[in-house]
Amino acid sequence: MTISFRSPLGFVLLLLAVLAFGYLLLPILVVVAAPLGDTGYLAFPPRGLTFKWYAAALHDTRYLSALAVSLRIALTSALIACTIGVAAAYGLTRFSFPGRRLLEAIFLSPLILPTLVLAVGLTLFFTRTGLLVGSWKLVAAHVIVCTPYVLRVSLPVLRRFDRSLEEAARNLGASPVMAFFLVVLPVVRPGIVAGTVLAFITSFDEVVLALFLAEPGAPTLPVMIYSAVQLGFEPSVAAVSGLLVLATLGLMILYHLLGTFGGRRN
Amino acid sequence: MDIQLQNLRKTYGSAVAVADMSAKIPQGRMLALLGPSGCGKTTTLRMVAGFIAPTSGSIRVGATDITTLPAHKRDTGLVFQSYALFPHLSAAENIAFGLRRRGVARAEREQRVTAMLDKLKLSGLADRLPRQLSGGQQQRVAVARALVINPSILLLDEPFSNLDAKLRESTGLEMSRLQREFGLTSIFVTHDQTEAMSIADTIAVMKDGELQQIGSASEIYERPANRFVADFIGRANFLAGRILRREGQDAVAELAAGLEMRLLDPGAAALPGAQGEALLRPEAIALADHASPGSFKATVEQISYQGAIANLHARLADGSAIVASVPPEDARGLAPGKLVGLAPKPAALIWFAKS
Ligand SMILES: Nc1ncnc2c1ncn2[C@@H]1O[C@H](COP(=O)(O)OP(=O)(O)OP(=O)(O)O)[C@@H](O)[C@H]1O
Ligand SMILES: [Mg+2]
Numbered sequence: 001m002t003i004s005f006r007s008p009l010g011f012v013l014l015l016l017a018v019l020a021f022g023y024l025l026l027p028i029l030v031v032v033a034a035p036l037g038d039t040g041y042l043a044f045p046p047r048g049l050t051f052k053w054y055a056a057a058l059h060d061t062r063y064l065s066a067l068a069v070s071l072r073i074a075l076t077s078a079l080i081a082c083t084i085g086v087a088a089a090y091g092l093t094r095f096s097f098p099g100r101r102l103l104e105a106i107f108l109s110p111l112i113l114p115t116l117v118l119a120v121g122l123t124l125f126f127t128r129t130g131l132l133v134g135s136w137k138l139v140a141a142h143v144i145v146c147t148p149y150v151l152r153v154s155l156p157v158l159r160r161f162d163r164s165l166e167e168a169a170r171n172l173g174a175s176p177v178m179a180f181f182l183v184v185l186p187v188v189r190p191g192i193v194a195g196t197v198l199a200f201i202t203s204f205d206e207v208v209l210a211l212f213l214a215e216p217g218a219p220t221l222p223v224m225i226y227s228a229v230q231l232g233f234e235p236s237v238a239a240v241s242g243l244l245v246l247a248t249l250g251l252m253i254l255y256h257l258l259g260t261f262g263g264r265r266n
Numbered sequence: 267m268d269i270q271l272q273n274l275r276k277t278y279g280s281a282v283a284v285a286d287m288s289a290k291i292p293q294g295r296m297l298a299l300l301g302p303s304g305c306g307k308t309t310t311l312r313m314v315a316g317f318i319a320p321t322s323g324s325i326r327v328g329a330t331d332i333t334t335l336p337a338h339k340r341d342t343g344l345v346f347q348s349y350a351l352f353p354h355l356s357a358a359e360n361i362a363f364g365l366r367r368r369g370v371a372r373a374e375r376e377q378r379v380t381a382m383l384d385k386l387k388l389s390g391l392a393d394r395l396p397r398q399l400s401g402g403q404q405q406r407v408a409v410a411r412a413l414v415i416n417p418s419i420l421l422l423d424e425p426f427s428n429l430d431a432k433l434r435e436s437t438g439l440e441m442s443r444l445q446r447e448f449g450l451t452s453i454f455v456t457h458d459q460t461e462a463m464s465i466a467d468t469i470a471v472m473k474d475g476e477l478q479q480i481g482s483a484s485e486i487y488e489r490p491a492n493r494f495v496a497d498f499i500g501r502a503n504f505l506a507g508r509i510l511r512r513e514g515q516d517a518v519a520e521l522a523a524g525l526e527m528r529l530l531d532p533g534a535a536a537l538p539g540a541q542g543e544a545l546l547r548p549e550a551i552a553l554a555d556h557a558s559p560g561s562f563k564a565t566v567e568q569i570s571y572q573g574a575i576a577n578l579h580a581r582l583a584d585g586s587a588i589v590a591s592v593p594p595e596d597a598r599g600l601a602p603g604k605l606v607g608l609a610p611k612p613a614a615l616i617w618f619a620k621s
Contacts (some may be wrong), residue, residue: 162348162350164346164348164350165350165352165353167315167317167337167344167346167350168344168346168350168351168352168411169352169363170316170317170336170337170338171315171337171338171340171342171343171344171412172338172363172364172367172411172415173338173339173364173367173368173415174338174363174367175336175338176338178367179338182363183352186354187352187353187354
């Protein structure tokens with residue numbers, strides 16, 4: 001169904017869409033624009049124009065090292081979650097065994113489990129058992145919450161995957177493992193990339209688990225921002241957030257380019 | 267190499283998909299598995315390809331038993347009904363896939379792919395992705411991909427069913443030419459009897475997982491083993507009747523309430539009093555005067571001209587419908603309501619005892 005924007009209904013819909021997007025996106029604009037102001041406190045619209053807060057944020061080594069920690073943890077977590085999630089999704093879609101539905105539900109359950117509960121539980125678990133040290137505790141925690149995102153996205157993709165493609169590969173002499181890497185993976189790649197990006201963003205953005213489980217002295221960026229805000233809201237914190245928004249935007253654009261042009265090697 | 271299926275059986279729980287399938291396909295010949303939907307054709311083919319493990323029975327290729335060999339180690343080329351072309355690879359890369367898996371060196375690979383592209387009239391389309399090809403072109407890529415590896419067996423699962431009627435016929439003939447040229451032993455699944463008859467050497471008719479009859483197209487058409495086969499292959503009239511008496515090998519039966527007809531060699535079970543049906547093919551009927559002896563009296567209901575023949579739809583005295591295919595010039599002058607005689611040609615009646 002197509003509705004012309006010239007019709008009354010179309011106009012109302014357009015108006016609603018504009019309002020909804022405005023409501024969703026305006027705060028982001030505030031975050032990006034406010035630190036450009038020349039006042040020592042945050043104001044919107046910004047008064048004067050200065051990049052000093054952005055410069056301060058970029059030169060603050062605490063933020064930079066926190067960013068490095070976050071990137072490292074998010075990347076590791078996303079890659080591990082991607083591997084586990086894709087393997088689990090493949091198993092869940094390819095083989096039927098008793099308890100398959102239950103297993104699927106268990107894999108997806110961290111999506112609905114409150115993170116705080118998980119954080120407390122894992123903190124107790126890690127102190128009791130002494131299992132995993134340093135940043136691996138947080139990575140493990142993030143893998144738990146990120147895997148369901150990968151699974152969520154890859155399950156339908158793998159379910160829709162035409163199994164005869166896999167059979168064709170095997171018929172032409174590829175072992176099951178080769179068939180997976182040569183045919184299944186390339187064909188479902190966009191879905192898996194989407195799931196992994198989602199996992200990365202989830203880990204990068206996560207505060208609660210990081211507060212509980214991050215290595216002392218090596219906080220992640222969200223934890224850093226969180227504590228800075230609690231100490232006093234200086235414009236450089238907003239500048240960090242603004243930078244994050246811009247970086248995310250960059251990531252989204254990159255992802256779209258990958259999705260559109262990366263579907264085919266030439 | 268020749269293929270031998272021995273008592274091949276596949277069950278899913280209590281459901282029997284294929285029951286006791288046995289067939290032998292000599293080197294270089296093509297067997298068609300023919301039958302209505304759900305009769306077990308695909309299951310049989312997939313057992314040969316190695317995607318389904320038989321419940322019992324064995325598959326031999328030449329002297330080797332391949333029943334438990336994994337699919338990727340079998341030397342079979344399979345053309346899928348949906349073609350199953352790899353969507354992320356170009357036509358040429360699709361065709362090269364099997365050669366790469368076999369470790370064929372780059373130079374030879376390229377040369378074989380190019381030769382195959384030429385052979386299937388695909389040159390110029392080498393770099394296209396499957397979604398940029400028409401249905402017929404995709405089908406040819408799928409065939410090329412299966413042929414280029416020089417398999418000892420070619421398997422085809424309704425490979426033409428997604429093509430339009432005209433393309434279907436020419437592709438079928440082309441396929442059969444290639445199969446002969448490569449000397450490939452092949453199994454071809456179809457539910458289209460015309461297709462099976464025009465391209466296969468041997469036809470296996472299946473129903474509910476059971477093999478009904480296996481033989482050449484003419485054997486199956488002219489001497490169907492049972493009523494199902496007779497009905498499934500070609501058009502058929504069935505005339506209910508009863509055996510009156512035996513005359514040596516032959517028997518005389520009363521058909522369609524009233525007419526005595528001689529049945530040639532109806533089998534030992536056709537004893538006087540036995541009930542059954544006689545098969546009479548539409549084209550084995552000649553038009554006669556309605557009073558002439560040895561012909562069925564029938565009332566014309568409709569005449570449909572098909573170009574080379576005319577189909578005469580008529581009703582017999584006992585109320586059963588009958589179709590006769592006659593030369594159009596014979597049908598001229600006939601009109602609905604007119605009384606005609608329909609004379610079975612010699613040896614045209616085939617008796618099936620009531621089961
Ligand atoms: N995985 C399965 N589980 C249970 N029953 C199955 C399974 N696969 C096939 N069957 C049954 O086995 C029978 C034969 O199926 P098959 O696919 O071989 O039929 P076919 O002759 O190829 O039919 P069509 O012409 O529709 O493709 C069918 O009754 C089908 O329902
Ligand atoms: Mg089938």
